[in-house]
Amino acid sequence: MPRYGFLGLGIMGSAMAANLVRAGFGVTVWNRTPEKCAPLVALGAKQAATPRDAAAHSEITFAMLADPAAARQVCFGPYGVLQGLDEGRGYVDVSTVDDATARDVGAAVRECGGRFLDAPVSGTKKPAEDGALVFLASGDRRLFDEAAPALDAMGKKSFYLGETPGQGTRMKLVINSIMGSMLTALCEGLSLGLKGGLEGSDMLEVLASGAVANPMFSIKGAMMLRDEFPASFPLRHMQKDMHLALGLGNDLGQAMPCAAAAGEAFKKARAGGLADEDFSALFRLFR
Amino acid sequence: MPRYGFLGLGIMGSAMAANLVRAGFGVTVWNRTPEKCAPLVALGAKQAATPRDAAAHSEITFAMLADPAAARQVCFGPYGVLQGLDEGRGYVDVSTVDDATARDVGAAVRECGGRFLDAPVSGTKKPAEDGALVFLASGDRRLFDEAAPALDAMGKKSFYLGETPGQGTRMKLVINSIMGSMLTALCEGLSLGLKGGLEGSDMLEVLASGAVANPMFSIKGAMMLRDEFPASFPLRHMQKDMHLALGLGNDLGQAMPCAAAAGEAFKKARAGGLADEDFSALFRLFR
């Protein structure tokens, strides 16, 4: 039975690591603030003092970190992953970072003799808890196959998107840029309708019976109407993803006017005190 | 068995009127260019020479017209609906018009002793053909109930949104403004991914397995990848709806930055020769 490392125990990481433990795998966890390891240890995980140690004791180490800076720090920093990855060990970054970070980390891992996948996830807190995430992976094909038991424990589906690290990240940014624009469109539409005397519940029901019916509108729409935004996917992360997606558009020469408008709305919401609410709290900016 | 009138036999109207005929109702049709009546007459409909005549021979007359100007012309113009609506007859405008047009037509119909519903539809060509439209109705409650057999023949669901004519129209504009922004977001995301080396089919599959999965992305996304845009919902109509929704935002004091950005994209596409293509042809502006 393979042994896994897991770095980063925020909302997503905690739920994912717990699913690995519950599936019976040996798991070594690490988090920047070590207190967050306690619930996992209580479930049966071991705790490592550094990313290096976690990587050195695992066949494959997963990382779920907040942003590109954290991803680089955990990899390249002192006592970082690179120092623990000897020949053949695998490192799978499931964070959402930018293109360049995925490629830089991938290159460094390969130079150390390690193997790398970037495999950001589509899905938020609930799918993480339910083991229903979708992994968007690119990089070492054999590592993808070997990681399958772990990915299956944490997710419902895994896509392999090619040998080049960064393709998984690009897919994630494509998906999340669409998601961010859609959420903004929902805020605008619901708010317009409420000002025009329509019932919120009627709007959600009509949306759910037509061609644009989707789970996010039902779930987030209901949160908007209740004005309650417990963080499943914090707004600051969605704002970051919009920024990264627009940066990718800059690199590739793709104009994205709708995502740009949505991105500015998320920026304003983040600066306006909604950073740690669920990203659906963007609604407060509009209504 | 009630007798129905049907005015306006474009893509949508032809399919809807055909469903009325097939359901066994007596139907009198009218169209500005009379040639378009032939297929309906072949099915068993009668043909009227003017909107007035159609209305005068029907208990309830439906109208599916291109824009507010056409809706006003058919109602107020010479040989218009108003001249045929004596006491108690019903007029149901299922076109997507603006707020003010719905209210003006409604007021005029009531003054003539008629009864009025504005009941724009959610759904495009295929649902129209399949009798699977969604009606968004407001106005006379009794007329809504009496029209139920006809609405059921043409649609799968009908919402009654209150006594004030125009609420159905507002709901439609809310839905379509969201739809227009979503379609734009899909164009941006797919185009970004293609430039970044992702497979189009992979993107659609990932979208279909997550929280934003919706029928429109599957159907329109596939059209985008094939670069074929047979008009199910012509781009010029979506552009008009975005414009009307932003106008409603102007009236109600609702900022809609994402819809505004999408609206300008549709405007550019309309001016750039894509007016009569399906609205998903917006993709050509981005890729």
Next chain:
Amino acid sequence: MPRYGFLGLGIMGSAMAANLVRAGFGVTVWNRTPEKCAPLVALGAKQAATPRDAAAHSEITFAMLADPAAARQVCFGPYGVLQGLDEGRGYVDVSTVDDATARDVGAAVRECGGRFLDAPVSGTKKPAEDGALVFLASGDRRLFDEAAPALDAMGKKSFYLGETPGQGTRMKLVINSIMGSMLTALCEGLSLGLKGGLEGSDMLEVLASGAVANPMFSIKGAMMLRDEFPASFPLRHMQKDMHLALGLGNDLGQAMPCAAAAGEAFKKARAGGLADEDFSALFRLFR
């Protein structure tokens, strides 16, 4: 010496009519709330009870009204201008209205035997007081020439833009859409710099020494830094002009993404309690 009528005594109209009186012309004024006529009467103007009366006693009547609805009301309504315009009298609408209003009013005036110019002004309160407005006129060429003494008393320059009424209005909307986008850009830039630790006065000085130096930035920028926005050009009017310009873009097939983004900002500001402040109060939305 010709006798002039002047309809509409808001911020702009009062100042303009006063300049006509001070230049020695006979002036008959009218305003919807008659109290506003008092200062003009004190200067030597006569007061009319209705637009009709003002028009009937004047060779040329000017109108400075709040929006298209008011412009139509004063022209077509009971005791309106049309009823006072017998053969050869001139009517010059210096309001900013939409294209269609300018054309409709122009056609009706000509049918009555009158002559028409639409001649919206570029300039706000201070230039109105100083007789330094710019007139953007189209319509009857002879009327333009005959009105020259009055236009010269109120403005520093007059443009004649062709025979078709509405061209003056179009020019005004072009100018104001640019102005609205520029003001928004200034808000964004100043606010960005302040958050980044730059001095507001340094930013204005740098702006004033480069290629984009313009009077508006100096005047409105200083108001922004003082956070004082006495209305020279009320925000609600600028919002209206952005909306009209975008509507013209809709008619002519011109995409205007920057104006659309600015327009949504003005919409939000108007709805957020800034409608009657100077349009530079938009800054409060950004800082």
Next chain:
Amino acid sequence: MPRYGFLGLGIMGSAMAANLVRAGFGVTVWNRTPEKCAPLVALGAKQAATPRDAAAHSEITFAMLADPAAARQVCFGPYGVLQGLDEGRGYVDVSTVDDATARDVGAAVRECGGRFLDAPVSGTKKPAEDGALVFLASGDRRLFDEAAPALDAMGKKSFYLGETPGQGTRMKLVINSIMGSMLTALCEGLSLGLKGGLEGSDMLEVLASGAVANPMFSIKGAMMLRDEFPASFPLRHMQKDMHLALGLGNDLGQAMPCAAAAGEAFKKARAGGLADEDFSALFRLFR
């Protein structure tokens, strides 16, 4: 008489270095493609083989480079500026880079015992040739004073914006984000007016007689009407500056919807073959 180094001889750098030579200073130039040094050498400059050599032979070295990557390479790379900056020498980066680059370069220079200013310029080709640039400097105050003779030879005005390197860069990004939005607004307005039957020259004349009159509109507007865009400030650079300004907005939590919309337009124009035209060629996207 001090000896100056000058690194980077593009459109701007060539003109600036030439003004230093013509003012009688000893100047050592370097450029990545060495051929571009020839005209300067012909004027009397010396040519260095590397940035290090240029810096080592100069009291103060100026750099005018294309983007942050180039600025970092010339400073930190092999044979870079850092290797030539012994005790007390000055390095003045007049490129437009991002905040972080200005701070990183500044810190590295100080660690080497050198002194640093970031002093990006406001102004394009013509002002560069005429010695009429505006310098936006921050960093070492004494270096600013000592560099005055050189700055005066190249510019008409210099602002000192504080001890923290990066403030000059921030000011530049504020100015250029405003400029980019303004240029976009001009494109939209002129194009709208042309479609509406107005004369281009009339529009420029009206703009020049009102509150938004500014040199850029006159110069760039005339280029747009002629459809000739010889590069004074290449579009790719303006696109980069918009991107950097929006990135600064991201860092500081400042929403900039108008700049975001303009930025996407420049992105589309860059990808559409206009990268090396003057930035006013954006007009081609709109008309």
